[in-house]
Amino acid sequence: MEYAKKPDPVDVVVVGMGASGGTAAKVLCEAGLNVVGLERGPWLRSREHFSGDEVKFLNRTYLWSDPRVNPRTVRTDENETAVPTPFSMVPQMVGGGTVHWAGWLPRPRPSDFMMRSLHGDIEGASLADWPITYDDLEPYLSKVEWAFGCAGLDGADAHEPYRSTPYPTPPVPPTPAAKRFYEACKKLGINAMPIPQALVSQPYRGRTPSNWTSFWNGYGDPSGMRSSTLDTFVPEALATGNLDLRSECYVREVTVRPDGRARGVVYIDALGREVEQDAKLVLLCLGAVESARLMLMSRSRQFPDGLANGSGQVGRNATFHEYLFAVGLFNDEQPLYGFPGNYISGGSFQFYETDYDRGHIGGALIGASHVGQPVNWNFPGRPAWGSAAKDADRDFYNHAMKIGHTLHDLPVASNRVDLDPDVKDAWGLPAARITHKAHPNDIALAKWQVDKNVEILEAAGAWKTIPVYLERGRASGNTCHQHGTVRMGTDPANTVLNEWCQAHDVDNLYVLDGAAFPTATGVNPTLTIMANAWRCADYIAQTHAKGRRERLPQARRGPQQVAAS
């Protein structure tokens, strides 16, 4: 192994330059700290590298993480052998999951932070309250919405929690399919609204929206209309002069000093040389699977089971928000046009909160979405070949609609990410192994919600509806959402991080991505991840870096909190 000259130590090293890493870099650099950002993937240039090429972006691994380079193995049970499977293959590059995403940007709800206080210990699950409340996070949700760029319709969501600010831009216009969804919801008395989305629908801070191509969900956006840390927070952090962003640098270990505090990281650079980068603070922003994997690979005398893993929880309690849905096929004259739009339009929080009469806890944000481009548009049972396949394309491609939701799956201690004993990645390091078995509540919740999707499609006039439940018994990783593997909490015995996402066992280590989530929430996690990263980065810059400590008073949460908000 070749070695490069050791670079000078810095204030902070941020590992992973996606949603949380980009946010942390912006906040810390703008506060004057000098930061090294390490991203194992490439640093692409939106206007030069992104366009409407379906085969390249959806069927090949230009953005998706390539399973031959970053393999993962998956199993349902701990005594099975995990099988190499593409699982949650979020793009590994500067901008991370915010490069290819459709950009669902809904806010979490107050109840998401108190699932255990509200529902007690659900058998077979490891429910936990968050050490913070919605009110602690709300100012940062607003900061992200306004600094990052968001579109939504004020006053449309009857179930909206408190907002200290309106939406920065209005929603994009609805598509014919969306109009059909709104009409069906009106007929059923369901409050529908445009799902808040990470895009600017009108000129905003130098960005002019011009991507009406429908090549949206799964593609990079060349126009800057869609919000991505690649185009917003990373350039803003660079503009301070305090960020040294090194792409194609793969961190394989967080090193530890004799006193057990973090020393820095060791990474393999683009030329295959090993480099040591020391820092006063180490921030992990790799995403829940990779942050846990890096901690488990960072074994030492002080941490034989992995960095800061005194509680043994690193990698456990993993949740993955399976995307489940129903497809409606229509045969009336008026085409719905399955392709235009920015993937999502109408949605509803009507069925988001728990209703014990349903026999399970939790609910879902439902969203109507378009069916995508010709190669990959699909519905289960679609004829695969022959004239029946060609007819299905001609008859239904422009007469179809999907209504789906990301499943608020429950954390379970045995659902975990650890290191595969056999399979290695392209750098010779152990691949992440995912063990996941759906909790009975997940299966019941998924069935109830998909049946509700079918009901709405029928009210919209669907000739045929096709439900997709959680059949396989485990998550497939089809949303790229990942959470819970490095839990926040107040008790170091069963959590890894405190309320500032600072490791209990290593006080100069923070984990700021979805790994910190005690529970998955029922909404797309990126806005919550970025708001939480901003909140913790503020604490780092204003308190920790100034040699002080501060604890959030813990006694002020509980069920009464929900009633009040």
Add this chain to the structure above:
Amino acid sequence: MTSMADWPTVLAPVDPDAVDRLFFTDHEWDTIEAATARIIPTDHDPGAREAHVVRFIDRFLSGIDYVYAAADGSGFLRMSGKLADAWRGRIADMQETYRRGVRELDAIARQSFGPDFVSLSDDQQDIILERISGAPKPAPVARDADGASPTVQVYAFDDGLSFFDALVAHTRQGFYGDPVYGGNRGRVGWTVIGFPGPESLKDTMDGTYSLRDYYLRDHDWSELIPQLRQTGGAAT
């Protein structure tokens, strides 16, 4: 090792009239062309044959030169590094899958009807495809619910596909993918399915290609969302 962000653009879009083979032998080319014509047959509309889908597959299997078109479609990205290694392995496996697949088509054809696959009638070829797919030819979409199915996987990657599944996936990609890859000749695929695709990849980058007219123009949010009348929300 060049960073992925700096992979150069080389070659050119596949010529819509090109007939040369880069991977398949003549016999393989004719056999795969016949097979794709059963996956997406010709009827009152063009099918896989007219869209030159076999050429799309031939270019894809020729190595790693035709995996990624440049964003503006002016050529193809020359890969290097770990992703290039991954693709060399993937294409090598897929080449083997197709060579074995053609042999298998011919073996079953001779066993069942005597001549090679390419010499059979359409109906006979369908029977052979049913055999290797292990399932009857799909029936048209029927109204009666045929039960729920496992979720549709987002990543339709090539690794581990059987010959039949690869043939179906690549025929669909060749018929509906961007013409620079050698299929969808004259954009016939998009005409068949009713998708107003772009004139060029470049047009999808600079705002020239726009489906703005497919969005509603005259919508009134408070008409669509009764809640707005209560809260007096903005109706822009």
